[in-house]
Amino acid sequence: MSSSFPWRLMAVGLLVAALAAADAPPDHAPPFSLPALIARAELRHPGAAAASAVVEAAAARARAAAAWDNPELELTFGRARPRDDERSADHPFGLRATQRLPWPGVRQARVAAARSLVDQSSAAAAVFRLELSAQVRWAAISLATARLGAAQAAIEASVAEELHAAAGRAAAAGAVDQATVHRVRLEVLTARTRQAAAQRAVDRALTGLRLLCGDELPADLTLAETVSLEPQALTAAGTTLLEHPRQAALNAAIAWADRAIDAKRLARRPSLALGLSADRDRENDTVMLSVGLDLPLWDRNPGGIAAAAADRRRAVAELAAWDLERRQVIAEAIGAYATAQAEAAALARESQPLAEEIVHLRTAAFATGAIALTEVLEARRAALAVQAALLDARRRAAEALVRLGLARGGWEGLP
DSSP states (O other), X not given: OGGGHHXXXXXXXXXXXXXXXXXXXXXXXXXXXXXXXXXXXXXXXXXXXXXXXXXXXXXXXXXXXXXXXXXXXXXXXXXXOOSXXXXXOBOOEEEEEEEEEOOTTHHHHHHHHHHHHXXXXXXXXXXXXXXXXXXXXXXXXXXXXXXXXXXXHHHHHHHHXXXXXXXXXXXXXXXXXXXXXXXXXXXXXHHHHHHHHHHHHHHHHHHHXXXXXXXXXXXXXXXXXXXXXXXXXXOHHHHSOOOOHHHHHHHHHHXXXXXXHHHHHHTTSOOEEEEEEEEEOSXXXXXXXXXXXXXXXXXXXXXXXXXXXXXXXXXXXXXXXXXXXXXXXXXXXXXXXXXXXXXXXXIIIIIHHHHHHHHHHHHHHHHTTSSOHHHXXXXXXXXXXXXXXXXXXXXHHHHHHHHHHHXXXXXXXXX
């Protein structure tokens, strides 16, 4: 067994190096921070422009609601023919100006209802920005997880190829049989397949992030810091409910319905029409002041009032349903985060050191010829499986935090 001892020591060194490098931090800092990516997404996403346009339209409608009715100006000119022959024909003319004035309080109620729509559209735009921020965070987590998985797959493939080369040299020296060489060759092919799949996952994740933040993002962009490497417990600040923009939007919808009901009820009151007219004929100059009003006899707007009342009931029900759903999502996200963090803590504290110890023991036994290479490979695969499970638990914990922040209205106070 002495002829196989050098390449067995090489195998031990490669496996130890693989386990140590799997959790190694990236060599360079990410060129973009998460807030910068979110800002880029808000600038380029067409939904952000649409939300801004809705706010601008609501503000314009509020200004239009505050406008007074335009005055009416009327010019009259005619011909007066006398009934007897003693007088000649006359050409009287006149000028009339009329200004319609709403009943006191009607215009103010109309303006208040229109301004409620501004508040509602502004809150809806804030909801869009919050959801877009969550999408960017999820995409960043996917990219960070994919890059860590690709790094682990690259180490696995490199170690497998080095073991295959060492096995080939050992076979040439007669230390191992050809079946062992083929077995390691199969391990190389499997590792290469996993490495290619891991790289495709990186490409997909980067494409998803570029769709949100722009194609100019560099290909070597890494955001590994979005995946928490150490278990962190949620504090009281992290579970406190924040002022959620969707709640503000629904409250604004309720306020709009209340003000719309007031405006429609006040609209049943008559509006005043103040007029001033001046007429002139051959014999007289006439100046008159007129006051008119419309009588709401046939249309007292019951349909508009009933529609606004129904809109209010709908907004109240939607607010109650959303609050219930929000609390359910928060409870599920907190549970998912606690579960994932507990798994990550157990894997990092117990399973990973144990897997590394098993690899050391198996490689030491293989170096003395006590066990076959296949047992070393099995121990190595088990250690890599523990690393993959640890990465998956950290990913699930990070995604749970995104869901928690989205439900509570922000990520302030979260790990």
